[in-house]
Amino acid sequence: MTRRETGNTRQAAMRNMRLGWRGALGVVLIGAGVCTTTFAQEATDEQDGSKMIVHDEFPDATFSTASKSVNREGKAQKWQVAPDGELPGSFTEGDTLIDVWGSEPGTLTPFVSRDAYATRIYREVLESLIWTDLDTLRPTPGLARSWEISEDGLTITFHLFENACFSDGHPVTSEDVIFTFDLIMNEKIDAPVTRSYVADNIASWTALDEHTVQFKMKKKYFLALDICGGYWILPKHIYGDAAPEVYNEQMREVCIGSGPWVLKQWDKGEQIVLERNENYWGPKPALNRHVYRFIKNGLTRWQDFRAGKVDLIGPTAEQWAEYKDSEELEKRGSSIYYFSPLGGYGYIGYNNRKPKLSNKLTRQALTMLIDRQEVIDTLRQGIGEIVTGPFYFQSDQYNNDIEPWPYDPDWAEEKLEEAGWSDTDGDGILDQDFDGDGVGEPFQLTFLIPSGSGFGPRFQRYVADQFKQAGIDVVLDSLDWSVFEQRLTERDFEMVFLAWTGSPESDPYQIWHSKEAENRGSNYVGFRNGRCDEVMDMARQELDYDKRMALWHEVHAILHEEQPYTFLFNRPSMGFIDGRFENVLMHPLRLYYSEWYVPDDLQVR
Structure with missing residues (x-):
């Protein structure tokens, strides 16, 4: 199989992003998770009469849309791979992706953990009000189907999808958004980094109704949309009764949200297992499970990949140089290499x-x-x-x-x-x-x-x-x-x-x-x-x-x-991937495991 790389696609995305930055408002609100664009129509906020810029580029979207390869046109869609009428002929649900990490996170408690490994779990299990589009790097619906930003940039209003629900079927409402920000601002919660951003910039967050939340900024901030819409939304009915010391120290293995995957188990020192969220309110991943195994030794990771025990590894520089174009890898799978923000x-x-x-x-x-x-x-x-x-x-x-x-x-x-x-x-x-x-x-x-x-x-x-x-x-x-x-x-x-x-x-x-x-x-x-x-x-x-x-x-x-x-x-991103996985798209921002699938005759797990 051939090596997959991003080059022109990523450069085009960066150009699109820069164009989006210079819109009608002349405002840039971009950060680790989100960047705004300046689409669409003006409206008036009934609360204070100020002009609002309505961000509703995808009015027919009926679910969270992290990747533009996901349908945003209101078509029937059961699986993340494609709308129902556009699924590849080889499509079948099932199988397991086994990924490898060199280290193990210390905790999975949202806002408490600050390591990159925990963040990868959050991306699969939790959702925020808005996403960064993986291809254009522009904002796109998450739990919020649309949003408005006041002309002065100090008021942001989000409208939630009314069908969004957590993995236990409990609906996602404005109450959960309010709870999440109240949790962050609790001085007894060990979330000083997130709290400093919120405290310095956001004056208030208010539920206008069951599915509408409004944020007021203390001052202009180029990441206003990000800090209001980019944090993971937690279920109040799950986390709300936990005392701060319990949340900080005794919920390290708890991570529950509204995303397409659920945390099934964490075997300390061995692996974290995610399973498909069968209650997911949007299109589901085709794979049944996504397993992250902890293997510190680079040689062991490579040997396990060669033996078919794992499906995706980040090779060492030496392994990349030796095997990226090798006949052995050609038979086993493919390599990926790309630069990402x-x-x-x-x-x-x-x-x-x-x-x-x-x-x-x-x-x-x-x-x-x-x-x-x-x-x-x-x-x-x-x-x-x-x-x-x-x-x-x-x-x-x-x-x-x-x-x-x-x-x-x-x-x-x-x-x-x-x-x-x-x-x-x-x-x-x-x-x-x-x-x-x-x-x-x-x-x-x-x-x-x-x-x-x-x-x-x-x-x-x-x-x-x-x-x-x-x-x-x-x-x-x-x-x-x-x-x-x-x-x-x-x-x-x-x-x-x-x-x-x-x-x-x-x-x-x-x-x-x-x-x-x-x-x-x-x-x-x-x-x-x-x-x-x-x-x-x-x-x-x-x-x-x-x-x-x-x-x-x-x-x-x-x-x-x-x-x-x-x-x-x-640090470019490099990987060796088992050849049985299909629809492995090289998005300029990152890989998107939820859209991968394995044809029936190639499934092994």
């Missing part, structure tokens, strides 16, 4: 609170001791591209005028000396007297990574060797994801290797604003910069697209200069 970037994060890492000259020097291109060429088999900042590298938000810090050990040595480092005792390790007692503290760093990555340990060793040549001692450490995440949250680290996922246009506030450095925010490294805070605050309220891009470029430039991270490289 969700792909994000890898980085080394330095705890800026530590005296030895508080000086930007030191951090700049550490970056210049790492030959990032060599890492890509030798450790990643040429896969990846050096990045200089936190934004999606193929978006307008990314500042292409910034050149990467070069690999230059001599210049790095000069910067270290300027930052106050020297080898005063001749032991080959740099030191510095931080407390004025006349005794130099050795420049030793503990480099922490999450376990389960084949690349991580090799990268650790490479960095340790590079730093050693400059007189810096590096201690290597790795932890299971749940423990690793706890160390991040408690700020108990010196130097970490990790990655962030991304979005077409992201809000850097969560990761970089000074307010997020404490109180369990995501500014784990403790970066604080007054000008960066000021520019981010301006950009978040700037609704003119070009002006906002200029502000994001300044944020990018500040972060490049300060180097709280060593920004490493972008």
Whole structure:
């Protein structure tokens, strides 16, 4: 089978997205989950007489429409694959997709968990008011069939599908939306990141009737539609009676929503099993089950794929280079390779609170001791591209005028000396007297990574060797994801290797604003910069697209200069897929498992 790639399709989607951004309002409201467009007609809000822009591009849609391949024209449709009259001749329901993860999430509690693995479960089990179209990257109905935005951007009204229901058959109503936002705002719920976004921007949320919810914004915000419509809606009748301490700690294995899949079981250390939601209010997935197995070792993952024990794996860079065009893979299945706004970037994060890492000259020097291109060429088999900042590298938000810090050990040595480092005792390790007692503290760093990555340990060793040549001692450490995440949250680290996922246009506030450095925010490294805070605050309220891009470029430039991270490289999505699956469409945003199927004569599970 042939390799599946996105290229022109993704570029077309990005062009469409930019066109959508420059609509009648001249307003951009785009984020991790959603971007607005400016379609359609004007209306008047009976509440206050203000003009509203009605977003109702798909008036005949009768169900949630995450992918444009799903029918939006009111045709009869039982399965996600296609409308009833357009199903492929080989279509049959049944079989199981077995996927593989390198780590296991610590919890599946919505808004409490912050890891990417839990988010993948949420996408299948939960739903939000609106989705981001997987192809156009424009907003599309989720639990809300339509919505209006006031002309000043401060009022957003959603109209829910009246037939939407949770997996137990209980209807989804405005009461569930109100409950979800009340839950987020409960200070005793361990959801500080989500709560900060809501508290800073949304003034109120009100149920106008059983299927209509209205949000009032405190101020203009380019992600207004996202934070009002992009959060998962939880069933009040399931979660409503749980005390905060129960919700935070005792519901880790509970995830119940209105999506096309239900969480069947979580076998700790082994797998998470999803089953088709037979009560789903829209077209159902053709597959019976979707299983996520936890296999840390990359070689074991590949061997299990070769043996037919698993159906979808993310290969290591070495496996990709060796097998992507091989006869063996041709017989077994196919490969996929694509860049997505969700792909994000890898980085080394330095705890800026530590005296030895508080000086930007030191951090700049550490970056210049790492030959990032060599890492890509030798450790990643040429896969990846050096990045200089936190934004999606193929978006307008990314500042292409910034050149990467070069690999230059001599210049790095000069910067270290300027930052106050020297080898005063001749032991080959740099030191510095931080407390004025006349005794130099050795420049030793503990480099922490999450376990389960084949690349991580090799990268650790490479960095340790590079730093050693400059007189810096590096201690290597790795932890299971749940423990690793706890160390991040408690700020108990010196130097970490990790990655962030991304979005077409992201809000850097969560990761970089000074307010997020404490109180369990995501500014784990403790970066604080007054000008960066000021520019981010301006950009978040700037609704003119070009002006906002200029502000994001300044944020990018500040972060490049300060180097709280060593920004490493972008991360393409790669996969090997069993050949029996059909309708595996390469959407520019991500894969959409609900539309896959297996012909009857190929089903094995």
